[in-house]
Amino acid sequence: MLFRKSPDFALVLFLILISGALSVTPAQQKKSIILATTTSTEDSGLLDVLIPVFERSSGYIVKTISVGSGQALKMGEKGEADVLLSHSPDAERRLVERGFAINRRVVMHNDFVIVGPSADPAGIRNSGSAAEAFSSIARQKALFYSRSDSSGTHALEMKLWQSAGVNPEGEPWYRQTGLGMGQTLNVTAEKKGYTLSDRGTYLSLKRTLGLDTLFEGDPQLLNIYHVMEVNPARWPGVNHTGAKAFADFMVSKEAQKIIRTFGVEKFGSALFFPDAGRKDMERF
């Protein structure tokens, strides 16, 4: 009689409240695109400019998930994203070869720079190549901060260590942050170490960092961004129309013009160089 439980009460409340939760999400769900991209594009602020332009002209809502390039490509591979924007050419090509992504097109590039304290304790300023700069750092056991987050930047860094013939893994001067580019730069500045950064992120943070560009200009340091659509044949659930619209937009004249001028006003020079349609970039 009086000790009967009332699960009905809890259940009713639960259902009412859950439906309340669902009602918060706007109804135009279906018209959204999930863009998996690298932290560098997000942190530089470029997407904050590009995406509203695209959303206005196309009517799509872009959900930007900014993670390391490695994770972004993984999301594409698993069909959790519709369109990918990344800078890890080797991994991207493999993804296309395995049939998970299609229509890979070059969007833009900037380059990587090796930054460090202006005192340059490892003396890399006059190195002949990026690999040489890296081996100087290793020789001098100067502090080096690695993102170690399977991002495009990390992938390139590993490649450079390989060319320098150094295995930094486990060395006391080799520190792994596991963080995004911006935060890794902050840590590097704080500890007066060296790191490899894309120019865009570095420039956007430069005024607060106190780190100098110590090495640049090696063709190996090119940082090339490609856009790809996730293969709808592999993952029927993806929003391919939207993905294609976004990819087309990224290589369109309008977007390319925005990329060319982005950052000029604020940093004195552009952060990215538009490359859409350039035949000579096809080798990447």
Added chain:
Amino acid sequence: MDLIAEGLRKAFELIVSMDREVLGITWLSLKVSGIATLISVGIGISLGMIIALTSFPGKKIVISAINTGMGLPPVVVGLFVTVFLWRNGPFGFLDLLYTPSAMIIAQVIIATPIVMGLSVAALQNLPPKLRLQILSLGATRWQMVWIMIREARLPFMAAVMAGFGGVISEIGASIMVGGNIRGYSRVLTTATVMETGRGNFDVAFALSIILLLLVFSVNYLFTMIQQRERPR
């Protein structure tokens, strides 16, 4: 030092000028965590009530499980919710990943054990015969429940505050299941982390101060309600 001074100045500026984006982020934080808290209060108090007021085999195990859940790491919750809501996951058809709803779901999972655990404790702290006294006064089951809630209102309010405080300041789950999408699922904590990453310490400062103010005002409001109508 410059950075701190400038950061604080900018923070003040952003708050005073009611920057639209900052306002939107603040409102979303409040909305997501507010709704999540409401839902967890609904579930937590009603289930807590049932658990505290009935006896059943394994009750101690259930209570221990709830108390463990009170310390559920948000990133673990975030990971599980993400896996479940993936397009190709079991609830992918709901298309909820990277939406405020997903953040609410994750936050409900984080806050419910907190609210429930504290509710169970609150009810168990009432005199054991109070329930019999209320029933003997002729109360229906609902009246009894209502009076019990009123009697435990101070610890219940503390439970609500703990739940809200837990989710509004939580980052791990929000960034995983919400994606920190600008103007859509970006809340104070995720925005703070992002702005820190971008080196915009001033904005990050502003957002943290707003977060603190928000938590403070909400707690102040609850405390007011809690202390109201306390006769001399």
Added chain:
Amino acid sequence: MSVPEVLLAAEDIRVELGGVAVLELPSFALHESEVLSVVGPNGSGKSTLLLTLACLLRPSAGHISYRGNVLVSHDAVFRFRRRISMVFQEPLLFDTTVYKNVASGLRIRGLSRNETRDRVAKYLKCFHCEHLAQRSARKLSGGESQRISLARAFAVEPEILLLDEPFSALDPPTRHSLMHDLEAMVRETKTTTIMVTHLESEALSMSSRILVLNEGRVVQTGTPSQVMSRPSNQFVARFVGMENILEGRVISRERDGLSVAVSGRVLHSAGDAQPDEIIECCIRPENVTIDNPDAAGAGNTNRFSGTVTHIYSSGPFVKVSLDCGFHLTALVTREAFSDLRLSEGTQVSASFRPSSVHVIRRSKAELERLKS
């Protein structure tokens, strides 16, 4: 005179706790306007009985009926509970004002605001607590809290009032003044009442009937004087304060009573039993008189010489243990104690009237047990 109606009845009640029976009640009836005290030591099942009768505890067997209707359905139980009121040992007041506490039962019943105000005022006055109305119930003394709890119980004007050791936690003066007010209220409103207590004085003063519980069973029920003077077994005898319980054999049965052999001495009792029967003779210590061995009255019935073995202080009295061939305890006033210059080893003579010797005959079950 018409027989009062049975308000509340119970049949074949059995309450188990963790598989052990804590209460067994083959039959029980509570009549209209009756004031019943349930007494017994701690753990005898008194509170369990009260909770069961209030339908707040479901018995594992048996049923309760109210005015002849068996209380089974949730609805019937609920309607029944609206006709009763209960006060526990702890006041269990709500965390709000005194006024709202007294009003709580009325609010639960949905009484109008005006009616509620009048009732609350009336019952606060009955318990002399008008001045506390706007105080927080959390800031009252123990006595005040229990007064408010009683006012709250009376405010709903119950048909049956159930009191579970309402005064046990209070100090004696507070307890007496509250007892007095409660007694007046119960008499005035003629409310049918069941009061659980482990204090015989509470039970004596206001009840019309006493029910003695031990180990979950009813051992005796009767009017206070019946239970007090004629306990039906050793347990009740001890419980109601008959400290002297002497086993003896009936020598002869006369017109005005019995002669009983106790440890080689002969006692006279006004009770009744068969010759040669083994009985218990119970004497209240306050009925034992002590005087000097050479005082007048030698040769009276039930006058025994003995030696003082122990002296205990007992409030305004002194308890004196004697060895008269059998063990006897007497209660004397402090004045008498100093007049007699009593100390351990003093020779005295003790006497008591035959009518003060209550005889308990062994029950059949007990006899069976002894035989085997």
